[in-house]
Amino acid sequence: MTTDIIDQGRNNRTAVGVACGVGAGALWGLVFLAPELARDFNPLQLTVGRYLAYGLIAGALLAPRWKAVTSRIGRGDWLNLFWLGLTGNTLYYILLSGAVQTGGIAMTSLVIGFLPVAVTIIGSRDHGAVPLRRLHLPLLLCIAGAVCIGWQALAAPAATSHVTRLIGFGCAVGALASWTFFAVSNARRLRQLEAVSAHDWNLLTGVVTGAQSLLLLPVALLIASGAQHEAGDWMRLAGVSVGVAVLASIVGNNLWNRMSRLLPLTLVGQMILFETLFALIYGFAWERRLPTVIEALAFLLVVLSVATCLRAHRAGPGVAHEGA
Incomplete structure (x- = not known):
């Protein structure tokens, strides 16, 4: 009876998590x-616009509870937030925007599609994770899917040079x-x-x-000074930035x-596949094709x-580590 309750609770957590x-x-x-x-703006300008909006919105949402939330984190947490903001937001989006604008959505999706493999391999050593030997099939399917995702883009005639x-x-x-x-x-x-709640951690990351x-704003403005942008262009950038920041x-x-x-981190890695999947769906809609x-x-x-991968996690961490 107790075991059934524990299993039910674990399944509910997994369902909500997925x-x-x-x-x-x-x-x-x-x-x-x-x-x-916003193709007429470079990756740095897109990044600054998006994350300035993110930071302002996050700061406004945190303002009424700022002292209460920040009193629960230490100096080490602020350093951790700095690196998370840099690697997961600022640097990542500069590189992602550059990849989309020079290599296309499909090629970028192919490369980003390998995130589940990288995260799952690293996460397989964490406590409570399913061992790597039980994830061979999900990883092989993930790799095969990622290869298929980019095959069309790599085989199609290139609209840009090989260097680009x-x-x-x-x-x-x-x-x-x-x-x-x-x-x-x-x-x-x-x-x-x-x-700290997951929501507040996200808002702190945004700040x-x-x-x-x-x-980075002075650099972005300096670059923009040499470009010809009308007021409507800046309004479009602002709209895209706020929309992406909120959603x-x-x-x-x-x-x-x-x-x-x-x-568990091994299953977290697999969830990244949905970003690739939806990115392609949006890309097809943008290109108006099936x-x-x-x-x-x-x-x-x-x-x-x-x-x-979900099936491999049903046995739970205790069974998953048996013999590992």
Whole structure:
């Protein structure tokens, strides 16, 4: 009886965690569209605009409870927030925007699609994680899906030079490394920090990221001084920045942080696949076309990867570590 209650509680946590992961992926997929919506602005300007908006909104939401929230974190937590803001937001989005604008959404999605593999391999050593030997099938399906996702883009005639596409690929790899560090570090810290809610941790991250963007603002304005932008262009950038800040950074990050507290890191890694999946769906809508056979196959592989990973976690951490 007691065992059944424990299993039910674990399954409920997993279901809620997966739902939060899907929601975060749906909102995060929008960030791949932002560089296309404001293509006449460079990656630094897009990043500063988005995270200044994120920081201002987060600061406004925290203002009534600022002393109460900040009294529960120490100097080490502020340093941790600095690195999380830098790797998961500022640096990541500069690299991601550069990758989308020079290499395209599909190529960028291919590279970012390997995030689950990187996070799952690192997370397999965490306490309560399913050992890597039980995740071979989900990882293979994930890799196969990621390869299919980018096959069309790599095989299609290039609209830009090889050098430009190579720069885009390098930016995408850098974004992959940056966000892998963020995903692992953030999930581990959230499990250790019980005094601050997932929502408040996200808002604190936004305040720190906004401060980083404020320091980069003079550089972004200096670059903008040589470009010809009308008032309407700046309004469009502001609209895109606020929209992405609210949907992806405030709501999406909050869902992700809630998920990170509910799921083991090996399963957290698989949830990143939904960002890739939704990014492609939005990309198809932007291009006004249906997915090809290869892209449809990639969708199926992504779903199977997550489903088999969920199945591997049903036994629970105790069984998962047996013989490991």
